[in-house]
Amino acid sequence: MGSPFCVPIFFLLYIFIQSSAHGQSPGPELFGRRPRAVETQGSLQETETRFLLFKDDPGRGCRIRLHHPDTLQECGFNSSQPLVMIVHGWSVDGMLENWIWQLVAALKSRPGQPMNVVLADWITLAHHHYTIAVRHTRLVGQEVAALLRWLEESVPFSRSNVHLIGYSLGAHVSGFAGSYIGGRHKIGRITGLDAAGPLFEGTTPSDRLSPDDADFVDAIHTFTREHMGLSVGIKQPVGHYDFYPNGGSFQPGCHFLELYKHIAQHGLHAITQTIKCAHERSVHLFIDSLLHEHMPSTGYQCSDMDSFSQGLCLSCKKGRCNTLGYHVHQQPHSKSRQLFLVTRAQAPFKVYHYQFKIQFINQIEKPVEPTFAMSLLGTKGEMQRIPITLGEGITSNKTYSFLITLDLDIGELVMIKFKWENSAVWANIWNTVQTIFPWGTKPHYSGLVLKTIRAKAGETQQRMTFCSENSDDVQLHPIQEKVFVKCEVHSKKLKRKTRGA
Ligand SMILES: *[C@@H]1O[C@H](CO)[C@@H](O)[C@H](O)[C@H]1NC(C)=O
Numbered sequence: 128m129g130s131p132f133c134v135p136i137f138f139l140l141y142i143f144i145q146s147s148a149h150g151q152s153p154g155p156e157l158f159g160r161r162p163r164a165v166e167t168q169g170s171l172q173e174t175e176t177r178f179l180l181f182k183d184d185p186g187r188g189c190r191i192r193l194h195h196p197d198t199l200q201e202c203g204f205n206s207s208q209p210l211v212m213i214v215h216g217w218s219v220d221g222m223l224e225n226w227i228w229q230l231v232a233a234l235k236s237r238p239g240q241p242m243n244v245v246l247a248d249w250i251t252l253a254h255h256h257y258t259i260a261v262r263h264t265r266l267v268g269q270e271v272a273a274l275l276r277w278l279e280e281s282v283p284f285s286r287s288n289v290h291l292i293g294y295s296l297g298a299h300v301s302g303f304a305g306s307y308i309g310g311r312h313k314i315g316r317i318t319g320l321d322a323a324g325p326l327f328e329g330t331t332p333s334d335r336l337s338p339d340d341a342d343f344v345d346a347i348h349t350f351t352r353e354h355m356g357l358s359v360g361i362k363q364p365v366g367h368y369d370f371y372p373n374g375g376s377f378q379p380g381c382h383f384l385e386l387y388k389h390i391a392q393h394g395l396h397a398i399t400q401t402i403k404c405a406h407e408r409s410v411h412l413f414i415d416s417l418l419h420e421h422m423p424s425t426g427y428q429c430s431d432m433d434s435f436s437q438g439l440c441l442s443c444k445k446g447r448c449n450t451l452g453y454h455v456h457q458q459p460h461s462k463s464r465q466l467f468l469v470t471r472a473q474a475p476f477k478v479y480h481y482q483f484k485i486q487f488i489n490q491i492e493k494p495v496e497p498t499f500a501m502s503l504l505g506t507k508g509e510m511q512r513i514p515i516t517l518g519e520g521i522t523s524n525k526t527y528s529f530l531i532t533l534d535l536d537i538g539e540l541v542m543i544k545f546k547w548e549n550s551a552v553w554a555n556i557w558n559t560v561q562t563i564f565p566w567g568t569k570p571h572y573s574g575l576v577l578k579t580i581r582a583k584a585g586e587t588q589q590r591m592t593f594c595s596e597n598s599d600d601v602q603l604h605p606i607q608e609k610v611f612v613k614c615e616v617h618s619k620k621l622k623r624k625t626r627g628a
């Protein structure tokens with residue numbers, strides 16, 4: 128881990144740890160309020176959480192009060208529309224954060240899909256030492272559950288029409304709401320946006336957000352990088368679908384070195400913004416899924432980011448891929464699915480994922496370690512000189528698989544230019560080797576040969592094979608560019624052959 132990363136993470140975790148030290152020691156007593164909490168379920172008269180409904184004007188919200196049906200009318204609650212409730216997280220400064228208004232606006236900006244957008248404002252309970260705020264999450268969960276139950280009793284309304292969106296500690300609040308609501312049916316959906324890690328990681332499902340808490344639970348993990356055994360966002364899967372953008376541990380554009388750029392944009396506010404950047408990225412990915420609906424980001428099921436980076440996981444078969452954010456396909460599976468994807472550093476976050484597979488024939492005794500660059504030409508655009516590092520010496524006949532992501536939609540891939548990039552040094556060595564072993568005289572016994580490149584586009588699930596444009600010259604040479612085109616002719620021949628057989 129580079130030290131520039133550690134600074135903000137350390138700072139944030141320091142706050143967590145320090146507040147844990149001041150609070151009571153985490154342990155069984157941390158969640159000891161459960162029995163009392165269950166008792167109060169039926170009798171809750173007033174909530175400490177303020178429920179604010181947002182009408183079309185982007186005002187401050189209209190307060191809905193438990194057991195006051197008149198407030199539903201005053202605020203313009205429409206029981207035939209779905210209810211989306213935003214639940215914020217832990218607060219250091221006692222202020223509602225800016226992303227809340229951005230998310231409200233994004234949810235309200237959907238023409239033809241009106242909904243009741245409510246904020247569960249529990250800031251007075253969240254503005255405490257972390258450990259105490261954690262303890263309050265159960266109470267707030269009960270209050271949310273009480274409000275939903277009361278809605279069902281007061282107006283024609285169903286909990287299956289409810290979508291809770293919880294950020295950080297708010298994700299666990301939503302989970303508790305889902306388990307406290309009781310009854311035979313569950314809340315429709317819960318989205319956990321970088322659900323908080325400290326004091327929740329590794330706990331039993333009833334002590335955190337889990338797939339049991341709603342008919343469908345999706346989660347986005349964006350800041351799970353560990354420091355001193357703790358991470359701000361929870362690492363373990365907590366939903367039916369858990370998305371890990373860029374591996375989930377840290378996010379592009381959130382590097383501490385970009386602080387200067389942020390200061391220019393946001394003034395001194397930038398310091399806290401930079402610290403929260405990766406954590407809050409989960410929210411902005413979700414907002415992006417609402418604002419750029421036509422550019423959905425796809426996540427692909429994979430065991431870890433390493434395999435994903437080799438391009439090994441771009442399958443959509445049997446629900447192995449899903450859409451990140453609001454428009455996720457709600458197919459609950461018994462087993463939680465972990466999905467990976469790459470994103471850009473800012474909105475729109477979508478990238479296009481490609482897997483490439485190349486197999487060299489290396490007739491040199493020693494493995495060679497060249498670096499390559501590929502240019503991709505598609506029906507809608509092109510991308511020049513994408514560097515490729517294979518990470519190890521090229522040995523004979525091994526297949527190399529790697530992931531390439533493009534910010535831009537180049538359409539259907541039609542041509543690949545493959546260039547052996549480095550350096551004059553290699554060219555010299557190569558020439559020397561060629562002089563000693565004059566392969567040129569025996570074309571079939573060449574140095575490094577690349578005949579085909581196989582590609583798969585994640586977003587379209589299209590598979591393609593590319594052949595050297597000039598099939599008589601398949602040798603790679605330093606600094607020389609080779610053109611590969613689709614091998615349709617070849618594959619047709621192949622098909623004819625197999626049919627004939
Ligand atoms: C409530 O919502 C429904 C469905 O969107 C709509 O048809 C109806 O007009 C709304 N009622 C009011 C009073 O706005």
Ligand SMILES: *[C@@H]1O[C@H](CO)[C@@H](O)[C@H](O)[C@H]1NC(C)=O
Pocket residue numbers: 488523524
């Ligand atoms: C690699 O493949 C070539 C051509 O298919 C074959 O002649 C050669 O023996 C293979 N080399 C190794 C080490 O398997």
